[in-house]
Amino acid sequence: MVLVSDENIATSQAIAGELKESILAGKYKPGARLVQDELAEEFRASRSPIREALRMLEADGLVTIKSHSGAWITELDFAEFEELYQIRERVEPLMLRLSIPHLTTKLIKELEVILEKLNTATTVEQFLKYDREFHLLTYEGAITSYLGEIVQRMWNTTQPYRRRYSQILEREHFTSAHLEHTLLMNAIKRADLDDAERILFGHIRRTRLELQDQTEKEG
Amino acid sequence: MVLVSDENIATSQAIAGELKESILAGKYKPGARLVQDELAEEFRASRSPIREALRMLEADGLVTIKSHSGAWITELDFAEFEELYQIRERVEPLMLRLSIPHLTTKLIKELEVILEKLNTATTVEQFLKYDREFHLLTYEGAITSYLGEIVQRMWNTTQPYRRRYSQILEREHFTSAHLEHTLLMNAIKRADLDDAERILFGHIRRTRLELQDQTEKEG
DNA sequence: ATCCTTTAGATTGTATCCAATCACTCGAAA
DNA sequence: TTTCGAGTGATTGGATACAATCTAAAGGAT
Numbered sequence: 001m002v003l004v005s006d007e008n009i010a011t012s013q014a015i016a017g018e019l020k021e022s023i024l025a026g027k028y029k030p031g032a033r034l035v036q037d038e039l040a041e042e043f044r045a046s047r048s049p050i051r052e053a054l055r056m057l058e059a060d061g062l063v064t065i066k067s068h069s070g071a072w073i074t075e076l077d078f079a080e081f082e083e084l085y086q087i088r089e090r091v092e093p094l095m096l097r098l099s100i101p102h103l104t105t106k107l108i109k110e111l112e113v114i115l116e117k118l119n120t121a122t123t124v125e126q127f128l129k130y131d132r133e134f135h136l137l138t139y140e141g142a143i144t145s146y147l148g149e150i151v152q153r154m155w156n157t158t159q160p161y162r163r164r165y166s167q168i169l170e171r172e173h174f175t176s177a178h179l180e181h182t183l184l185m186n187a188i189k190r191a192d193l194d195d196a197e198r199i200l201f202g203h204i205r206r207t208r209l210e211l212q213d214q215t216e217k218e219g
Numbered sequence: 220m221v222l223v224s225d226e227n228i229a230t231s232q233a234i235a236g237e238l239k240e241s242i243l244a245g246k247y248k249p250g251a252r253l254v255q256d257e258l259a260e261e262f263r264a265s266r267s268p269i270r271e272a273l274r275m276l277e278a279d280g281l282v283t284i285k286s287h288s289g290a291w292i293t294e295l296d297f298a299e300f301e302e303l304y305q306i307r308e309r310v311e312p313l314m315l316r317l318s319i320p321h322l323t324t325k326l327i328k329e330l331e332v333i334l335e336k337l338n339t340a341t342t343v344e345q346f347l348k349y350d351r352e353f354h355l356l357t358y359e360g361a362i363t364s365y366l367g368e369i370v371q372r373m374w375n376t377t378q379p380y381r382r383r384y385s386q387i388l389e390r391e392h393f394t395s396a397h398l399e400h401t402l403l404m405n406a407i408k409r410a411d412l413d414d415a416e417r418i419l420f421g422h423i424r425r426t427r428l429e430l431q432d433q434t435e436k437e438g
Numbered sequence: 439a440t441c442c443t444t445t446a447g448a449t450t451g452t453a454t455c456c457a458a459t460c461a462c463t464c465g466a467a468a
Numbered sequence: 469t470t471t472c473g474a475g476t477g478a479t480t481g482g483a484t485a486c487a488a489t490c491t492a493a494a495g496g497a498t
Contacts, residue, residue, distance in 0.1 A: 440497105
């Protein structure tokens, strides 16, 4: 990502960035409360920038604020998780379509490296990491103002749940994912927009349906 | 909409709400600067809640904040407008699909009343008003957490531009829209999800392409 | 004349203090 | 035993004061 936009980052932004990293890394669990005073002490700042940072994270969907009450790490029930996946099915293929024509050969090589790591991943944690990197990198070419935000936000909020749910999945799932990722990679290299869209749609949809099945089995 | 959620509204929220109304009503033009001190005076409050309100509006996409510099009413160039329409094409049909099964007969009657007004609208301003009401009401049945936000946000940010661009459109456009709205209404009454999705997709897409053509003609 | 640097004013960002609100405990009454 | 209500401590919301930063204008050098 070529970011030149903001030269002078306010501390509220810096705090928001660090907190975001922590949340995505799983330091805070969904539903965990964030107390302004504690955060202020942790970041050696007053509550003002903390409050602003929390608002920014709320916009990212990572934090939920309730007035006069507090801030919590956003928690999704399964219905909400499913909804986000349905949105992803519709939106990410578009993002991919807008991206592919602008992917450089350098970026495509990078994608192949990550795909290799993804296909040889042995732990769930590795799989999650490279899966995220791979997909988000395929969108790198898209020059967008809003779509990118929406997509990132969905990946952010579903992150802890992807971790949780992927432990349920059968081994079969990962081999399907493997095949789909390879097909996707080929479509990208051919710059076949329609095919790439179709594969990605199917990929996300299949994952959603499998999760649905598995969680129903559990009750 | 049945909203019971927040009992005790903070003043920052109240300010955000009022500002939002003003912006959508066209009081501030896209690109206009919002100075915190001036807003504070206008709302008889200090800058703290103003700053929070601006952050909330930023999340709504109505305002753009640049650190150490200021806040402006979000301004879209035509490419961004087009992008939002492309997202709408993908996302709103889904919203409609989720909504239709939960539409009550009372709501459907309401829709027919608005459709009648829409079809007999004589001014662009009337058309815009009833068009917005009609479409958003067709989504009323959808029980969603994120999708609704996304859709509302897109209607919000494109509002001033729909006004601007619809003055360019030929009379032909409005008759097409008329026909599509009627087809959509019928599909909704039949609860034909696939058909409704298809019609809505085409409706949004056609509008986008016509706007593209017209603006290219102008230069 | 143009470009760069400096400087003053305006505006945003942060710290601190006080007020408003919430949540929870404790106690009393049914 | 349960339920309701008052009171208290903790936490968030808002006001004010000060610091940091940006912007634009003025002046000097090339």
